[in-house]
Amino acid sequence: GPGMDVIIPWGSVAPAAPPCSLTDVMSEQLARQLDEENSAFPAIADPTSDLLLVDDAPDTTSDLMLAQMLQMQFDREFDNQLRREEKKFNGDSKVSISFENYRKVHPYEDSDSSEDEVDWQDTRHDPYRAEKPQTTPRKGFTGKGKNITTKHDEVTCGRKNTARMDNFAPEIHVGDGLGMDLKLSNQVFNSLKQHCYSEQRRSARLHEKKEHSTAEQAVDPRTRLLMYKMVNAGVLENINGCISTGKESVVFHADGGSLDEQPVPEEVVLKVFKTTLNEFKNRDRYIKDDYRFIDRFSKLNPRKVIRLWAEKEMHNLSRMKKAEIPCPEVVLLKKHILVMSFIGKDHVPAPKLKDAMLSSEDMKTAYHQVLHLMQQLYQECHLVHADLSEYNILWHQGKVWLIDVSQSVEPTHPHGLEFLFRDCRNVSTFFQKRGVSEALNMYDLFNTVTGLNIPVGAEDEFIAEVTRSHLIKPRLY
Structure with a gap:
């Protein structure tokens, strides 16, 4: 009706606010947000103080202090990661491991550690740690x-x-x-x-x-070093391997080089004397009564004694070489290692007389050669082999060669003639077993070698007579 206000759905719209740019809107919102945040905190007299710390907090304006605080935060993060690793590693196992030693911050120094995380083992109250016994006061x-x-x-x-x-x-x-x-x-x-x-x-x-005795195959660290030095110095080209082992030494084959600009034989052997202590009880009697070494013998120092043993073989071989007795030629002596020429060919050593496959004629020839060598050794070299047997005689190039003369002594040695009689028994027994009809018995062989004329009787009486007739004067060389 005429008295009613008609509401038109599409009536006029209220006037809009004046337009403004997006920059004005953002700056206005930012100002309102900052104002609300500032009103939420109490007034602060010193804006540089840290509200999260206690009143006597350190001065954060110092670069050092800021660096330490930052490092502390990094350490705590590292420890949190360590906790997770530890928890993952242990799982539900009854036996657990602890990474306590790898933590950066000790648990009771870290005030922010929460109770719901993995419990840290406090070493101050370790239930498995042994308690120190109570000390008794001085009064007892x-x-x-x-x-x-x-x-x-x-x-x-x-x-x-x-x-x-x-x-x-x-x-x-x-x-x-x-x-x-x-x-x-x-x-x-x-x-x-x-x-x-x-x-x-x-x-x-x-x-x-282990350190001071020879190890496997007589090559202890010191011996190995000596062998390496020989190769480095060019005396040897290379060391090929072991060709013989015995109670007192080990023999290695090697290719020769040069020594003092002089060529070394193409094939040589290294005789390494063992330094194990249990061998010296048997060796003493060969050296201590030998007048050539009596002043230098020391039973208390086995390493020095073994050097004398090697030196003694060198001197004996040199004396035999002068008499043109077939034997190895000495190349070099270095402490307890003796380098000699190789008796054999193409890395194959000459066979021992006990292993050589000889005809009866060759065996007879070998016997006469051994008899002649024993006479030469006694009369020209003034030596007794003292360990002569088919094991220390080699057959090479149709003749016999003598080896292993380290224990050889002079006939003037207190046991020299006893050693010679033992050699005669070994030689006589071997050739008689091999069917050499011309082989003399041990008594006649002894008299033939020495030129003595001791009556043949029982073995004990013969040895006693040998000891009594021991009147030969020592000859100095």
């Missing part, structure tokens, strides 16, 4: 009246003994008894301590023996 007892406890109390002494096990050597394993309330009696503890000392001494002996 604690307590009063019936509760008095002296330093001789069984329980106190037992705990002290258990704690002392921690002082044993590292190689002595005492188990986890230190973490238990064990009470070791004095008797048990003393037995354990004595066992610990014994094990240490035994270990030291084994180590010393």
Whole structure:
């Protein structure tokens, strides 16, 4: 009707706000947000102070302090990662491992560590850590009246003994008894301590023996170094391998080089004398009574004695070479290693007389050669081989060669003629077994070699007569 206000759905719209740019809108919102944030904090007199720390917080304007705080934050992040790794590694296992030693921040120094994370093992209250026994005061007892406890109390002494096990050597394993309330009696503890000392001494002996005695095939570290030096110096081209082993030495084959601009034989051998201590009991009698070495013999220093042994073989070979007796030629002596010419060809050593396949004629020839060499050795070289047998005689190029003369002595040696008689027995027995009809018995062979005329009788009487007739004067060379 005419009196009613008609509302038109598409009536006029209220006038819009004046348009503004997006930059004005953003700056206005930013200002309002900053104003709200500032009103949420109390007024601060010093804007540089850190609200998250206590009142006496350090000055953060220092670069050093800021760096330390940043490093602390990094350390805590590292520790959080370590916790996760530890939890993942342990899982639900009853036996767990701890990365405590790798933490950057100790747990009770980190005030922000929360209770719901993995528990850190506090070493100050470790239930498995051995408690230090109570010390007895100087007066010697604690307590009063019936509760008095002296330093001789069984329980106190037992705990002290258990704690002392921690002082044993590292190689002595005492188990986890230190973490238990064990009470070791004095008797048990003393037995354990004595066992610990014994094990240490035994270990030291084994180590010393390994270092100072020859190891596998007589090549200990010192010997190996000497051999390497020979190769480096050009004396040897290379060392090929072991060709013979014995009770007292090991022989290696090598290719010769040059020494002092002089050529070394194309094939040589290295005779390495063993330095194991148990061999010297048998060697002493060959050196200590030899007047050539008596002033230098020392039973207390086996390494020096073994050098004398090698030097003695060198001198004996040189003396035999002058008499033109077939034997190895000395090239070089270096401590207990003797380099000699090789008897053989193309890396194949000449066979020992016991292994040589000889005809009866060759065996007869070998016998006469050995007899002649024994006479030469005794009369011209003034030596007794002292270990002559089919094992130390080689057959090469149709004749016999003598080797292993390290134990050879002069006839004037107190046991020289006894050694010679033993050689005669070995030679006579071998050739008689091989069917050499001309082979003399040991008594006649001894008289033939020495030129003596000792009557043949029982062996004991013959040896006694040999000892009595030992009147030859020593000859100096």
